[in-house]
Amino acid sequence: SSNENIIKVTLREAYWDLFREQISEDPPKLDMAFDILAEIKKGLELVMTPNITTLRKQVAEVLDLDLLRTQAEHDAVDVMYYAKYITSVISKICAPVRDKTVAQLSKETDIVAIFRGIVEILSLMKYDLLSFSLAAIKPDIMANHLAYERDTFREYINAIGGALPRTTKWLSKHLNASLSTEDIVYNAYIDMLTWDDAEPYPETLFLEEERLRRLKLDYFRLSVSCTLLFLSLGLIPQSLHKDDFKESIKSFIMILMVEAKNDADVKKFCSNIAIHLCEKVKNSVQTDDTSSNAAAELNYKVLQESVEPASLPDNKIRTLVCTRVNDYLKCSLKVTNNPELNFPPALNLFKFELTALRHSFQSIFKHNMLVCMEHYQKLVNTDSLS
Numbered sequence: 001s002s003n004e005n006i007i008k009v010t011l012r013e014a015y016w017d018l019f020r021e022q023i024s025e026d027p028p029k030l031d032m033a034f035d036i037l038a039e040i041k042k043g044l045e046l047v048m049t050p051n052i053t054t055l056r057k058q059v060a061e062v063l064d065l066d067l068l069r070t071q072a073e074h075d076a077v078d079v080m081y082y083a084k085y086i087t088s089v090i091s092k093i094c095a096p097v098r099d100k101t102v103a104q105l106s107k108e109t110d111i112v113a114i115f116r117g118i119v120e121i122l123s124l125m126k127y128d129l130l131s132f133s134l135a136a137i138k139p140d141i142m143a144n145h146l147a148y149e150r151d152t153f154r155e156y157i158n159a160i161g162g163a164l165p166r167t168t169k170w171l172s173k174h175l176n177a178s179l180s181t182e183d184i185v186y187n188a189y190i191d192m193l194t195w196d197d198a199e200p201y202p203e204t205l206f207l208e209e210e211r212l213r214r215l216k217l218d219y220f221r222l223s224v225s226c227t228l229l230f231l232s233l234g235l236i237p238q239s240l241h242k243d244d245f246k247e248s249i250k251s252f253i254m255i256l257m258v259e260a261k262n263d264a265d266v267k268k269f270c271s272n273i274a275i276h277l278c279e280k281v282k283n284s285v286q287t288d289d290t291s292s293n294a295a296a297e298l299n300y301k302v303l304q305e306s307v308e309p310a311s312l313p314d315n316k317i318r319t320l321v322c323t324r325v326n327d328y329l330k331c332s333l334k335v336t337n338n339p340e341l342n343f344p345p346a347l348n349l350f351k352f353e354l355t356a357l358r359h360s361f362q363s364i365f366k367h368n369m370l371v372c373m374e375h376y377q378k379l380v381n382t383d384s385l386s
Contacts, residue, residue, distance in 0.1 A: 016116055091106065208368065223322050231310055333361075333365060
C-alpha cells in the first residue's frame with residue numbers, strides 16, 4: 001500500500017542519515033560501515049559467477065572484515081578506498097545496462113552516496129543475474145514442457161479413437177496443392193477468427209475455445225471499427241482529416257463497439273455514430289472555412305446510410321480491412337524478426353489495437369503449432385482430407 005511505501009522510504013532515509021552521522025564523527029564511528037561492508041561482500045559473492053575465481057579470491061582478501069576491524073582499532077582504515085575498490089569490482093561484472101549508473105557512481109565523492117549507490121546497484125544486479133539465468137534455462141524448460149504437452153495430446157488422441165474428424169474437416173477447407181503445410185495451417189488459423197459458434201471446435205484447439213471466442217470478438221470489433229472510420233471519413237471534407245479529429249472519431253466508434261457482439265449491434269449503433277459525426281463536423285468547421293459549404297450539406301440521414309454498410313460482412317471496405325488484418329496476422333506467425341515491418345500502413349490509426357490483437361493471436365497459434373504441427377502434417381499429407 002501507499003502507507004507501507006511511505007514507511008519503507010522513511011526508514012531507508014533514516015538509516016542512511018544515521019550512517020552519515022556516525023561516519024562524520026571525529027574519529028568516525030565505523031560500526032554501521034562494517035555492517036554495510038559485510039552486506040556488500042555477501043552481495044558481491046552472489047552476483048559473481050563461479051568462473052571468475054581470481055576476482056572472487058581478490059575480493060575475499062581485500063574485504064577481510066576481521067582484518068579491517070583490527071586495522072580500525074589503530075585508525076588505519078580508509079573507508080573511501082574500499083568504497084572505490086568495490087565500485088571498480090562492480091564495473092567489471094555488471095550487465096551493460098548498469099554501465100552508465102556505475103560510471104556516475106565512480107565520480108561520486110560523498111562516501112554515504114557511494115555506499116548507498118553500491119547497495120542499490122547490487123540489488124539490481126541480483127535481478128540481472130536472475131533474468132540471465134532464467135533466459136539461459138528457458139529453452140530447456142520450454143522443450144520439456146512442449147514434450148510433455150505433445151505426449152499428453154497423443155494420449156488424448158488415442159483415448160478418442162485415434163482420429164481427428166473435426167480437425168480433418170477444418171483443414172480440408174484450406175487444402176491447396178500449391179501451398180506448404182504451414183501455409184495451409186496459417187489459413188486455417190485465420191478461419192478461426194470468423195468461426196461459426198454453432199460448429200464444434202477442432203480437436204487440436206478444443207482447450208483454447210474460451211480464448212478463441214474472445215479473440216474472435218476482438219477481431220470483429222476491430223475490423224468493424226476500422227470500416228466505420230473509413231466510411232465516415234469518406235463523407236467528411238478532406239480539410240478536416242487531421243490526426244486529432246480522426247483520433248476523436250476513432251475513440252467514439254471504439255467506445256460504442258465495446259458493446260457490439262454481432263452485425264445487428266453494429267447497425268443499431270450506426271445512428272449514434274451519424275449523430276456524433278454531424279456534431280463533430282459542425283463544431284470543427286469555422287464559418288470562413290473552405291469546407292463549410294461541403295460540411296453544411298452533411299446531414300444525419302446521409303451519414304447513417306453511409307456507415308450502415310459496415311454491418312455487412314461482404315462490404316468491400318470491410319472485406320479489404322479484414323484482408324489487411326489477416327495478412328498481418330499470418331505474417332506474424334511466419335517471421336522471426338520484427339513483425340511490425342509487415343504492419344499495414346493504412347491501419348496506422350489502429351496500431352495499438354491491432355498490435356494487441358496480434359499478440360493474442362500469436363499466443364494461441366504459435367504454441368498450438370509447436371504442439372500439434374506433427375498431426376497437421378500427417379493429415380495434410382495423407383488421403384484423410386480427400
